Amino acid sequence: MKTNTSFMQRWFGRGWLSLGYLFLYLPIVVLVVFSFNSSRQDMVWSGFSLQWYAALMQDTEIINGLGLSLRIAVMTAFASVVLGTFAAFVLDRYRRFTGRTIFAGMVSAPLVMPEVIIGLSLLLMLVSVQKAFGFPERGLTTIWIGHTLLGMAYAAVVVQSRLQEMSKSLEEAAMDLGCRPYQVFFLVTLPNIKQALGSAWLLTFTLSLDDVVLSAFLSGPGSSTMPIVIFSRARLGLDPRVNAVAALTILVVTIGVIASSLYIARAERLRQKQISSAGQE
Amino acid sequence: MNFFKNFFTGRRFVIAVPSLWLAFAFLVPFLIVLRISFAEADMADPFGTLLTVADGVMTLKVKFSNYLFILQDDLYVLTYLSSLKFAAITTALCLIIGYPFAYFMARAKPAIRPVLLMLVMMPFWTSFLLRIYAWKGILANNGILNNFLLAIGAITEPLQLMNTQFSLIIGMTYAYLPFMILPLYANLVKMDVRFLEAAADLGATPFQAFWRVTVPLSKSGIIAGSMLVFIPSVGEYVIPELLGGPDTLMIGRQLWDEFFTNNDWPLASAVTVVVIMLILVPMAIFNKYKAEQEDNR
Numbered sequence: 317m318k319t320n321t322s323f324m325q326r327w328f329g330r331g332w333l334s335l336g337y338l339f340l341y342l343p344i345v346v347l348v349v350f351s352f353n354s355s356r357q358d359m360v361w362s363g364f365s366l367q368w369y370a371a372l373m374q375d376t377e378i379i380n381g382l383g384l385s386l387r388i389a390v391m392t393a394f395a396s397v398v399l400g401t402f403a404a405f406v407l408d409r410y411r412r413f414t415g416r417t418i419f420a421g422m423v424s425a426p427l428v429m430p431e432v433i434i435g436l437s438l439l440l441m442l443v444s445v446q447k448a449f450g451f452p453e454r455g456l457t458t459i460w461i462g463h464t465l466l467g468m469a470y471a472a473v474v475v476q477s478r479l480q481e482m483s484k485s486l487e488e489a490a491m492d493l494g495c496r497p498y499q500v501f502f503l504v505t506l507p508n509i510k511q512a513l514g515s516a517w518l519l520t521f522t523l524s525l526d527d528v529v530l531s532a533f534l535s536g537p538g539s540s541t542m543p544i545v546i547f548s549r550a551r552l553g554l555d556p557r558v559n560a561v562a563a564l565t566i567l568v569v570t571i572g573v574i575a576s577s578l579y580i581a582r583a584e585r586l587r588q589k590q591i592s593s594a595g596q597e
Numbered sequence: 598m599n600f601f602k603n604f605f606t607g608r609r610f611v612i613a614v615p616s617l618w619l620a621f622a623f624l625v626p627f628l629i630v631l632r633i634s635f636a637e638a639d640m641a642d643p644f645g646t647l648l649t650v651a652d653g654v655m656t657l658k659v660k661f662s663n664y665l666f667i668l669q670d671d672l673y674v675l676t677y678l679s680s681l682k683f684a685a686i687t688t689a690l691c692l693i694i695g696y697p698f699a700y701f702m703a704r705a706k707p708a709i710r711p712v713l714l715m716l717v718m719m720p721f722w723t724s725f726l727l728r729i730y731a732w733k734g735i736l737a738n739n740g741i742l743n744n745f746l747l748a749i750g751a752i753t754e755p756l757q758l759m760n761t762q763f764s765l766i767i768g769m770t771y772a773y774l775p776f777m778i779l780p781l782y783a784n785l786v787k788m789d790v791r792f793l794e795a796a797a798d799l800g801a802t803p804f805q806a807f808w809r810v811t812v813p814l815s816k817s818g819i820i821a822g823s824m825l826v827f828i829p830s831v832g833e834y835v836i837p838e839l840l841g842g843p844d845t846l847m848i849g850r851q852l853w854d855e856f857f858t859n860n861d862w863p864l865a866s867a868v869t870v871v872v873i874m875l876i877l878v879p880m881a882i883f884n885k886y887k888a889e890q891e892d893n894r
Contacts (some may be wrong), residue, residue, distance in 0.1 A: 325803070329701035333713070337697045339771065340720055343731030346741060359740045377604065403615040413612060421884045422619045428883060429876070430832020432849045433869050436856060437626035440866065444629060465622040468615075497607050526724045529834055543726050548840055550730045552696060554737070562727040569722045577715070 319507060348566060351559035359554070368560040375557055376383040381542035385493070385525050388456060388541065392463040392524035393517045399464065400471025401509075405501075408479040426469040435533030437462070438462050442534070454536030467520035474519060478512035479505075520578070522569075627873070634866035635660050663867035666887070673851070673868070675873065680848040683762075684830035687769040691777040691826045692819065694770070699781035699818075714782065717775050729768055729839050736764050736840070760842030769830055769842040777822040784818025785811075791812070817886055824883040828876050848872055 354365030372378065403423045410416070426434060442458050445451075452458055482505070490495075490504045506513075528543040535544060542561075548557045667673045702713045720728060735741045736758040743755040758764055793813065796806035812819075834849035841847065848868065856865040 326841055327703065329697075332697050333701050336694065336774075337716060339694075340717070340774065343728045343735065343771070344720065347727060347731045359734050359737060359744065386621075399615055399618055402611060406612050406615060410608065410612065415616075417888075419612075419616060419619070419878075422623050422886065423615070423888055424884065425623070425880065428828040430829050430834075430849055430872065432832050432834050432852050433872055436852065436865060437630045438622065438868055440629050440633060440862070441622075441626035461622060468618070496731055522722055526726060528726055543724070546726060546730070547835070547839075550726070550733065553693070558730060559663065562724065562731070566700075566723050566729065569719070573715070573719065573722065584814060 322535070339584075344562075344566060347559050347562040351556065351563040353556065353559075358567070368556040372557045372560045372564075377540075377555070378542060378561065381540050381545040384456065384539060385541040385543065388459050388463060389521045389524040391460050393521040394466050394569050395460070395464040396467025396471045397475075397513055398518040399468040400520075401475050401513065403468060403472040404476035404479055408476050423472050424469060426466050431466075431527075431529035432533075434464065434465065435530045438465065439533045448577055455533060455539040458534040458536070459531050459539070459541065462534045463524040463527060465519075466527070467528065470523060471516040471520055474516040475509060475512050478509045482508050500559050511580070515576075518572070630866045630869050633863055634663055634862040634870050636866075659890075663864050664871075666864065667867055672787050672846075676848050676851050677844040677871070679846040680831050681875070683765065683845070683847065684827050684833075686766055687773060687830045688777075688823050688827045690766065690770045691774050695774055695777035695781060695822065696819070699778045699785055702782050702875060703785035710786070717778050717782075722773060726835065729772060729836055730775075732764065732768050732840055733759065736767070744827065756843055759840070760845075765837055765841040765845045765847075768836045769833060772836060773826040773830060776825040780825065781815065781818040782822040784815045784821075788814055791823060791830060817889065820882065824879050824886070828879050828883065831876055832872055839894065 350359065350361075351368055352364050352366070353361055354367065355362035405422065407420055437463065439458075442452065442454070442461070446453070452461075486508065487500050487504050490500045502555065526543060527541075528547045531541045531544055532547070535541065546558055546561065549558060702717075703708065705713055730750050733740075737743070738755045738757065738759065740759070742758065743752075746752045747755065788811065792810050796810045797803070801809065831850040832852075833847060834853055837845055837850050838853075839848040841850075852865055852868045852872070855861050855868060
């Protein structure tokens, strides 16, 4: 009887997981498959073709948008990692200071706050700054500021969880050996969290590359990022060139994820080796 | 000189950098929104000062007209209520699908758990916008689902799935499901299975053990996941715009139209303030949970 229920449970579990993954991946599979469809008619398969990729190469609107999006994403990723590391360090190491609760709340609020709200308030602030000082023009800089606000929150979460795991005795040892606090940070803390900084960089880069709402509020005339272009087309209906963009994104992401997980696995093996060889000495 | 040395310690500097940034990009913008929400729609300059000094008399001109309009306008009240409704339905569906999902992930063999986890995270890395767009192709009248159902003979006429409440809820549940699964998984995977063994030894059936041991122990994960889904869904814009119909009222969309189409900045600001008030309590719960999480380590 007991084996019977656990057998049932196991298969129920497998079924649930399979259906869940099917739900999560169905749209992605659909996008990729139909990017190779030869028909103009959107969702009826009528043969393999690369014509939408060819059409995409001619699509200057999307290509220009991609150029702008990539520039903003790189700038956002660097700024978010620096600010996020500051915030994570404060949250993890400084347990008591005036306004800590408010500080923690403000760091994590952009994670959940609806983007229309962040976008609208940032825009109104930037418009008043522009009225007073004559800059920044709406465009790359303003989008960058918005994305960095969001990116910092995500970077802080990633870096903070690594800082929590890190053993404090290394830093204490460095301090005992006479390091100044900034030396401790750059010589001990930073090398220990560099993997987290790397994943925070990648995460904020993708976030920025993907964002529509903040960009729409903060962009000016002539500064349409790729998601803005895609969104305005998706509102009108289906466009097979958008499927081609999706398939290419998925290709890049898949390669990136496989490469980084291989790298992490290798780093982990190396670390294990060092630990075991240190034990033998 | 000494004063400066003492004042600008490293610690103060490290706290000051992110604080100044947050004040500039987060706090000040909300104060400006609050301020503009009290301005008049037809005022030429919504940034003009509310506080005027004339003949030595200080006058503070505060208009509540935008708020009164929101409260008296049936459309706005209905939109707020229906945003809350859709957010609540989305949260409930994510929990119903996501809890067993996270549970079975956490009970899988340790060797395959990282793979299962990565498979949940992968969609995060592919564009949210493109994945929502894909649902348009699946749910359209001549879309994949209808073609499939027609082909197997389950239906004779294509079903109207797109631009309905159904398509909106599918899209929102789809987009937010990983936000429910991840905190639940993080919680359930840490759970000590000896509690379940103890429950079984004391005569509990697996079902009883699940309800009376597993679920209460994962309370913080349930709260975190629900807040991570509920709060952003209330103000969601992209999904209702792409998948919802004209009858699926969502406040994020209303706000967008008020701002971009009607150019009514003061009213849009007032709508924003009301949305913030709606999500303030869930946000406080979320922050309390996060703080507890940090203290528990």
